[in-house]
Amino acid sequence: MRSIQVDRLEKIFQVKKKQEGLAGSLKSLFRPQYANKAAVEGITFTVEQGETVAFLGPNGAGKSTTIKMLTGILHPSSGTAEVLGCCPWTERSKLAYRIGSVFGQKSQLWYHLPPIDTFELMSRIYELRREDYKQRRDNLIERFELGPYLNTPVRKLSLGERMRCEIAASLIHRPQALFLDEPTIGLDAVVKQRIRELILEMNREEGTTIFLTSHDAGDVEKLCDRAIVINHGGLVFNGQVEIMKQQFLTHKTVQLVLEDDPGNLVLEGVAVLSSSGSRLTLSVDTGLTTIESVLSALMASHRIVDVTVQDPPMEDIITRMYGTFVAKEAVT
Amino acid sequence: MLTADESYTGISGHDQPGKLRRLLRFVTASWRLNLAGAMEFRFSFLLTVGTMIVNNIVWIIFWGMYFKRFPVLNGWTLQDVMMMWAAASGGFGIMSVFFGNATRLANLIATGQLDVYLAQPKPVLLNVLISRMSVSAIGDLLFALFIFIGFGDVSPVGIVKFAAALLISSMIFIFFCVIAGCLSFWLGNTEGLSFQLFNALLVFATYPTAIFKGFGRLVLFTVIPAGFISSMPVSLIREIDMPFLYGAVGMAAGLCAGGILLFYRGLRRYTSGNMMGLRR
Amino acid sequence: MISLSKPAKYVFIGKITLRNQLAYVFDFMVRSVFLLLILYIFMQLWQSTFAGEGTSTINGYTFKQMMWYLVFTESMVLATPSLSTRIEEEVKSGDVAFKLIRPVSFLAFHYAEYMSEVAIRYAINLILGSAIGLLLVGPLPVGVGLAWLPIMAIGGFTVNFMLGMLVALSAFWVEETRGLEFVYNKILFTIGGMLMPLELFPESLQRIGQWLPFQTVVYFPARTAVGMHLGEITGAIATQWLWVVLIGLMVWLLYRKGVRKLNVNGG
Missing domain, CATH: 3.40.50.300 (P-loop containing nucleotide triphosphate hydrolases)
Structure with missing residues (x-):
């Protein structure tokens, strides 16, 4: 049912157009101009x-x-x-x-x-x-x-x-x-x-x-x-x-604790979200690379003390969704 | 998944007969709550009620001294002025005590505070109006009653006349304020303007109609219908002047119908405060 | 950052300041509408009264004087800030005892603050009231009385300050003083002569009024400004300052008592 x-x-809301400056404020007081602003568009x-x-x-x-x-x-x-x-x-x-x-x-x-x-x-x-x-x-x-x-x-x-x-x-x-x-x-x-x-x-x-x-x-x-x-x-x-979640879960979050400061880390498909000394938070794009290859590349040059792999919080997924749609809109 | 119609058992009796009785129950429940809210602060409650009475007494003293010096003012006596104060402060009191949101309507509309009332299954305007009680106005209402007992004609006929005067006066107050507040649906926040209009009505309602002539008098019986309130003592209470009575009842009914119509028209344009969020 | 050229910057700052003043402008407009309304109504009232009496003066006041009297009293009353609000706050927080130990400096401090605030508001109200007065009844014949207005007004405001302080300091003993202040203001309206000159009062009330300080606040300055009782100016000023001293003494005693009570009770 x-x-x-x-x-x-x-x-559609009618929004009073606010004009710049004091002269504008006065003008809009006596002869307001309206603009249409669509809050919801045909859903x-x-x-x-x-x-x-x-x-x-x-x-x-x-x-x-x-x-x-x-x-x-x-x-x-x-x-x-x-x-x-x-x-x-x-x-x-x-x-x-x-x-x-x-x-x-x-x-x-x-x-x-x-x-x-x-x-x-x-x-x-x-x-x-x-x-x-x-x-x-x-x-x-x-x-x-x-x-x-x-x-x-x-x-x-x-x-x-x-x-x-x-x-x-x-x-x-x-x-x-x-x-x-x-x-x-x-x-x-x-x-x-x-x-x-x-x-x-x-x-x-x-x-x-x-x-x-x-x-x-x-x-x-x-x-x-x-x-x-x-x-x-x-x-x-x-x-x-x-x-x-599946559709937009293209990234994983990897938290690392290394034995030493890795300095500037450059790997394909990896973005450093935050780093403080030997502690790192990475975002790995699973469309471009795999968690495995990122970890092995790291192990080749550093000693790993601790590692956790997580799905990013829902918040990020939603933000990313909006981002994707904004990007698509820009292209079309 | 559940199919609603089979499993749903409502607990509301709203489709049963006795609608009016239940509406009255709701109205009285709202008033009771308002009063209980006011009683939460008992001391300041008594204080505000007291100050309002003092405020009105000042004018009684002023008029008392005035009439001691000049016995008659264009045919008005001290008793007439007293009854005028009773009609005006009584009408104002009834509005502010029982329909206390009338003077705040512009603000409620502009800031999107009608949402709660719109989500409830009751006549919106009534629900809004009765949801607030001005505590200080209880003082005005009591004052009106004291004045009537002290200066008025406390006979059955006198009481009926005074009750009629209060009814008409409060109707004019309430729906004039509703109309003034409804401007906010079209003009954005008109809190200041609406308050000034209400204030003009209130001030003019407390001076003898007889002192105004020409254009001023015309205004008092049209745009700011304070004349229908302030004329009560001579044209209704002293002796019934039929044309005046028709005019006053007509004005009250007209404002009532106009106010309700305007409010529901305006609701279609209600923006729930979203206008502000969209300002660029 | 956008760097602005100097003139542009000042224009910009000027505009911002002006916009911040809009709140005051609104308050100003509300006051104007109120004054206009009241003066219009009283004009009608006095017109009817003069017509009813059939004389050109009532107790020595002409119609014009009666209206301008009202302009002066209303301007004064609308210019006074609420002392109770301020003092109550200080008493409740205990600041009153710790900030300023000696009563003289406490009084001087508040007096200075009060008078400077009053000066600006009174000036604005006078300009506004005079504009409305000119519009409604025409100019007041200029006389010596008007020249005395500033001095009489200072005396009136000082008495008002002292009386207001007396009310405000009762905050040491009672919970709420704003109600009392309200009542005091209403006394000014009536027996203080704000609504009509004391001469129009019943004989007995006039006599009582003469022994009270309330007549010195608005009635003295306003009657002088419209050119009445010009022979009694020195006497009136002396009366004002006599009351200032008398009430000032009471305020001083009250303050000392109050602070002692606060110290005993530990605030």
């Missing part, structure tokens, strides 16, 4: 119910804009979309009963009040049946381990605690699809991991569709089956996360 269907969705994709999808792209690629159109916050310039069979912007209210959303930067918790009060308001907003609400609330409190700070004003909670409350609040009406915009931003590694586990749990147990944007490669790797990548408002990749 289709959960999300997007067809040639487009969003098409579908998501099945129960899928976990990462929506990726560099800053300003149109990720947030897309997610806001899918949740009915923004009206598109053209194109269509259907979420759970509803058109988000014309059937906003009807859809809102069935989806949940978490915007990392814009909290729905009441800042001066304890989370339990926000939950109570949520139950009124979503018109939950009393008994069901209480059961659901207690279940989420247990699952997200919110007990200890349920009665503490939100302003006194740490960022991680707050985000857990935030996600719990967005799940209180048992949505069929959950949209998350940068859910782990600013959190430390342990908290990030916990939040990912919780989201995944909801997906496994309740079949909730998960659609998230993130800058964090870990979110993608640990949480999502599929990745959709956009850049400059257009779709550049749509497929399994595993395939994305």
